[in-house]
Amino acid sequence: MKQIFTAIRSNSPLPEPSSSRTRLRRAIAAALRPPAPRPLTALPEIARSISGKTWNLPDNWLGLKSLALSFTTRSPLAEARLTFGPSPKQQQFGASARMLRSTSVTETRPIGLDGVPRISPQGMLGMPVALRGDWIDNQTFQLEYNEIANTNTYLLRLHFSDNRLKIEASERTGLFRESYETTSRPLAKFQ
Numbered sequence: 001m002k003q004i005f006t007a008i009r010s011n012s013p014l015p016e017p018s019s020s021r022t023r024l025r026r027a028i029a030a031a032l033r034p035p036a037p038r039p040l041t042a043l044p045e046i047a048r049s050i051s052g053k054t055w056n057l058p059d060n061w062l063g064l065k066s067l068a069l070s071f072t073t074r075s076p077l078a079e080a081r082l083t084f085g086p087s088p089k090q091q092q093f094g095a096s097a098r099m100l101r102s103t104s105v106t107e108t109r110p111i112g113l114d115g116v117p118r119i120s121p122q123g124m125l126g127m128p129v130a131l132r133g134d135w136i137d138n139q140t141f142q143l144e145y146n147e148i149a150n151t152n153t154y155l156l157r158l159h160f161s162d163n164r165l166k167i168e169a170s171e172r173t174g175l176f177r178e179s180y181e182t183t184s185r186p187l188a189k190f191q
Helices: 002-007 017-032 045-050 088-093
Strands: 053-056 064-071 077-084 105-112 118-120 129-137 140-147 153-161 164-171 177-181 187-189
Touching (some): 105 118
Parallel strands (some): 105 129
Antiparallel strands (some): 053 187, 064 077, 077 105, 118 129
16 A cells, blocks of 8 residues: 555645635636627618517427517617517427416517627526627628526527518527528517
């Protein structure tokens, strides 16, 4: 046994714990800082025409029944109003507690347009969610819906054309990927 203890001794002393603690504190502080905001770009023309319009959506994996986005010129924030209902496509994964008590749940959430996700409380699973979005071309808005403290981060690529909306939806882990579009005119504006 003495030979084993001799063999596992270090040739040099272990580093002082205080330097390790300092490095750990710095790493935690860096992880807690939000990303630096990006400079804002001008909103495309279509942002004005679709701002505040509510779009009814066909059945989809997320159970997203309707969607409305509101934009303000030169603001780092937009607003999303999302109505969720039960989704037959998700039944094997269970339903959230909020959906068991209701036929639909409407959330109004801030969206960061400057690269910084905006966090708001009480998502579908009762935990905070963070939303950020970006215009990737003059007709396509990309919305990221992150269920913080859960594995789900949904990416919705919204392509607006006349009175049509095509959505490409996916989940970061590859849980699903689907496309669908509205074929009807949007509903009245919300404020």
